[in-house]
Amino acid sequence: MNFQQLRSIREAARRGYNLTEVANALFTSQPGVSRQIRELEEELGVEIFERNGKRLTGLTEPGKGILHIIDRLLLEAENLRQASQEYTGEKRGTLAIATTHTQARYVLPEVVQDFRSAFPAVRIALQQSSPEHIAEWVISGKSDVGIATEGLSQFDELVSFPCYSWNHVIVVPQEHPLAQRESVSLEDLASQPLITYDIGFTGRSHIDDAFNQAGLATDIVLTAMDSDVIQQYVTLGLGVGIVASMAAEHSLQPGLKCMDAGHLFAPNVTRLAVRRGAYLRSYIYEFILRFAPQLRRADIEAALNVAKT
Numbered sequence: 001m002n003f004q005q006l007r008s009i010r011e012a013a014r015r016g017y018n019l020t021e022v023a024n025a026l027f028t029s030q031p032g033v034s035r036q037i038r039e040l041e042e043e044l045g046v047e048i049f050e051r052n053g054k055r056l057t058g059l060t061e062p063g064k065g066i067l068h069i070i071d072r073l074l075l076e077a078e079n080l081r082q083a084s085q086e087y088t089g090e091k092r093g094t095l096a097i098a099t100t101h102t103q104a105r106y107v108l109p110e111v112v113q114d115f116r117s118a119f120p121a122v123r124i125a126l127q128q129s130s131p132e133h134i135a136e137w138v139i140s141g142k143s144d145v146g147i148a149t150e151g152l153s154q155f156d157e158l159v160s161f162p163c164y165s166w167n168h169v170i171v172v173p174q175e176h177p178l179a180q181r182e183s184v185s186l187e188d189l190a191s192q193p194l195i196t197y198d199i200g201f202t203g204r205s206h207i208d209d210a211f212n213q214a215g216l217a218t219d220i221v222l223t224a225m226d227s228d229v230i231q232q233y234v235t236l237g238l239g240v241g242i243v244a245s246m247a248a249e250h251s252l253q254p255g256l257k258c259m260d261a262g263h264l265f266a267p268n269v270t271r272l273a274v275r276r277g278a279y280l281r282s283y284i285y286e287f288i289l290r291f292a293p294q295l296r297r298a299d300i301e302a303a304l305n306v307a308k309t
Contacts, residue, residue, distance in 0.1 A: 001043060003077065004028075006070045008036040009048060013067055014140065017049070017056035018224045030094055078141060083279050092121040095287055098134040098143035099126065101225050103270065106246040108147075111291050119283050130200045138275050144284050145274055147201055147291070152273040159303045162271035163292040167262040168203060169248045171234050171241040176242065179257045186264055190216040193239035195230050198223045202244050203268035210265050232258060244268075276304060 005025055015021040023030045034054075041048050048063035049056045059067060095115075099108065104126050112124060129135075129142055131151035137143040139157045146152055146294070152160040170189070172179050178188060190211060197204045202225075211218050220231075221239050224230050227247030234241040235255055248258040272292055274280060285297050 001041060003074070005036045005040040006074055008033050009040065009067065009070050010055060010074060011058060012037065012049065017058065019056065025045070049095045071209070072277070075141075078279075080279075093281060093283065094123045094125055095145070095284060096125045096127060096137075096143040097145050097147065097287075098137040099128060099147040099150075100134070100202060101128050102244050103147050103229055104128050106244070106250045107270070108291075111278075111287070115287050115290055118286065122283050124258055130198075132200065135273065138273055141275065141278075144278075144280070145271065145272060145288065147272050149268050149270060151200075154270045155273075156271040156305065159276050159300075160271040161292060161295055161303075161305075162294075163270045163272050163295075163301070165267045165269050167245050167260075168207065168242050168265045168266050169245045170259040170261050171231055171243055171248060171252070171256045173237065173258065174255055174257045176240070176257075178259070183263070184259055186210060186214050186216055189240060189242075189264070190218055192212075193219050193221040194240040194242060195222045195224075195233050195239040196220060197230070198225050200223070201225050202227075203265070206268060207242055207289070227251075228253075244257060274300075274304065276306075278304060280304070 004026070008022060011022040011025050012019065015025065019033050019077050019201070022033050037049065037056075046062045047060050048066055048277075049059040050060055050063075055193065097108070108126070116122075116124070122265070127137060129137070131148035134143070134146040134148045135152055135158060138146040139155065144288065146158070146160075147163075152158060170178070170184055178184055178192070178208045181188070196207060199205075199208075206298045222230075222233055224233075227243045228251060230241045231247075231251075231253045233239070235253055241256075251259055272288060273283075274288075285300065288300065289295060289297065
C-alpha cells in the first residue's frame with residue numbers, strides 16, 4: 001500500500017470516475033491510475049469500485065467505507081507535513097485562500113496587507129470562484145481557508161465560523177426616477193430591469209427569495225460576478241443594480257446613487273471555513289484572527305477536532 005494508490009482512489013471518486021481527469025490531476029497516465037487502483041484492491045481483497053467493463057461507474061458498499069478511511073489517512077499525512085514545518089520553526093509557506101470576487105476585492109486587501117507585514121515570508125495565493133467551488137477546494141486541500149457566504153456551512157467536511165453580516169444596496173444613475181424616492185419597495189424594483197449577481201454568488205439567493213415570497217416577477221437583464229461590472233452597466237442605463245454594500249462603500253462609480261435595501265432583502269453572513277480535522281499552521285490562525293478578530297484560537301482548535309455527527 002502506498003500514497004499514490006490512496007490518491008488514485010480518492011481522485012477517482014472526486015472526479016466522477018473519469019480516469020483521464022484523475023491522471024491529469026495526479027500528473028500520471030491513465031493506465032498507471034488503473035494499475036494503482038487494481039493493485040490496492042488486490043492487496044485489500046475487496047472491490048472498491050463498481051465497473052461496467054473497464055469503466056468505473058461508482059463505489060461499492062465496502063468502497064464507501066474504505067474511501068472514508070483513505071480521506072482520513074491522506075489528511076493526516078498532510079497534517080504531519082504541516083506539523084513538521086511548524087515544529088522545526090519554519091515560518092515560510094503558502095497561505096491559499098479561496099474566496100469570492102467581492103471578498104477579494106473589497107474586504108481582504110486590508111487584512112492581507114496587515115498579515116503580510118507580520119509574515120513577509122508567507123506567500124498568499126488568492127483563488128476566486130463560487131461558494132460551491134470554494135468549499136470543494138478547501139475539502140480537497142487545494143485551499144487552506146475558504147471565505148464566502150452561508151453556503152459554506154452546508155458541508156459536513158468543513159468547520160465554518162460566522163465573521164460579519166452585510167446587506168445588499170440598490171445603485172441607480174443619479175437622474176433615475178428611483179433616485180428621488182426616500183425608500184424603494186420590492187414592487188418598485190420589480191417594475192425595473194435589474195442587474196445583479198450570477199446565481200450562487202454574493203447573496204443572490206436572498207434577492208430571489210424576497211421577490212418569490214412577495215409573488216413578484218422580475219426582469220433580470222444582466223448578471224455578473226463582479227460588482228464593478230454591474231455598476232458599469234448601470235451607468236449605461238441598462239437597469240437598476242443590486243450589489244453588496246461593501247462594493248458601494250469602497251468603489252461607488254461616479255454618477256451613481258446608492259440606496260439602502262436592508263428592508264427588502266435578508267442580511268447575508270460571510271463565513272470562514274477550514275477543513276474538519278486539518279492541522280493549521282500558526283500563520284493560518286493569525287490570518288483567521290485578523291479577518292475575524294471576534295474568534296479565539298482555542299475555539300477554532302476545539303471545533304476542528306469535533307467529529308461531525
